[in-house]
Amino acid sequence: MAPTGKNAGKKGPTEKQPKAKVARYLKSQEAQINEGVKASLLLKGTRCSEVMGHVLKDLRAMKAPASKLLTKKNEINLFDNSQSIEFLCTKNDCSTFALASHNKKRPNNLVFGRTFDNELLDAVEVGVENYKGLNFFKGAPKKRVGSKPMFLFVGDKWTKDETLKKFQNLILDWFRGDPVDSLSLKGLDHVIQVTAIEAKVYFRTYYVKLKKNPSGDKAPLPLLTRSGPDWDMTIRRTQFASPDMWKSALKMPKALTKKKTKNQKTNAMGETIGRIHLERQDIDRATGRKTKAIRIAEATEKREEQEAIDEEAKREEEAEGNMQYSDDSGDEVGGEEEEEEEEKVTTRRSKRRKK
Numbered sequence: 001m002a003p004t005g006k007n008a009g010k011k012g013p014t015e016k017q018p019k020a021k022v023a024r025y026l027k028s029q030e031a032q033i034n035e036g037v038k039a040s041l042l043l044k045g046t047r048c049s050e051v052m053g054h055v056l057k058d059l060r061a062m063k064a065p066a067s068k069l070l071t072k073k074n075e076i077n078l079f080d081n082s083q084s085i086e087f088l089c090t091k092n093d094c095s096t097f098a099l100a101s102h103n104k105k106r107p108n109n110l111v112f113g114r115t116f117d118n119e120l121l122d123a124v125e126v127g128v129e130n131y132k133g134l135n136f137f138k139g140a141p142k143k144r145v146g147s148k149p150m151f152l153f154v155g156d157k158w159t160k161d162e163t164l165k166k167f168q169n170l171i172l173d174w175f176r177g178d179p180v181d182s183l184s185l186k187g188l189d190h191v192i193q194v195t196a197i198e199a200k201v202y203f204r205t206y207y208v209k210l211k212k213n214p215s216g217d218k219a220p221l222p223l224l225t226r227s228g229p230d231w232d233m234t235i236r237r238t239q240f241a242s243p244d245m246w247k248s249a250l251k252m253p254k255a256l257t258k259k260k261t262k263n264q265k266t267n268a269m270g271e272t273i274g275r276i277h278l279e280r281q282d283i284d285r286a287t288g289r290k291t292k293a294i295r296i297a298e299a300t301e302k303r304e305e306q307e308a309i310d311e312e313a314k315r316e317e318e319a320e321g322n323m324q325y326s327d328d329s330g331d332e333v334g335g336e337e338e339e340e341e342e343e344k345v346t347t348r349r350s351k352r353r354k355k
Contacts, residue, residue, distance in 0.1 A: 038173065040060075040094055041088060042056045044070070044074065046073055052109075055100055120239070125236045126235055150188055186210075192204070200233065
């Protein structure tokens, strides 16, 4: 059995140090910080109908080049023993898989699944009905190799039913492709619509053709054309990860975790909003950019203030001069009156002495 994530790189008490080639292989099988695209393994069960064979071929075309189809039939009972599928996924370096089978009890059976740390994580078994493959839509354009699909989930059951919630996550992970930092409109060439109504799930694929917007906008208008594959699904059996395993699968490596920045948060639109603490600002001394009109207005205001001050000073000087003149004239008049009084007093005294 190929080495798994748990026993890779470990040595027993009597084992020797592995050679350089084996050591490099074991190191390549360890978990990496950036795993890249999740490859898909497509395989047949003990019995497989012709329809399910076409399903696997079309799924390989949709996931190309990150897909691998095994032509031999495999005796795999996934829900009873998962070791076989774990071994095949580890051997072919694939983390997602699709197992097609057919029998009287479960006709046209398809199992979507994924692994984590070389162990089975999730698996959902569905029954395929009304299948229309890529060859059914003759003349329809096909998706480009390596392009990423756009998904549209229709129905309120995707948010209410727990099983459909997990199945939705599995579908997105199965078709997500290679992680990228930016998207090109030419790479978004097909749309997958998944509709949940009552007990069935309807899978529809459309090709997107971008046409020039007649209104003149830069964003083109999309034209959808059915291109397949299309089918109806009925969910049969499910096997989801335990809470502990699911928590381990969602754990991010420390190298990819972003350090939390204080006083910063991201809103619903993805914009970063921050809070800055500053000292108390003196608004009276704060100066901004002054236009020509403001400078002219300030100069005119200063000139008018200076003229008003000069006029007021002039008026004060005139008032002080008038006050001084009136004070001087008053002193002269007062002196004459005093002399007359003194003369009268002297005359009276002389008359008394003569008597």
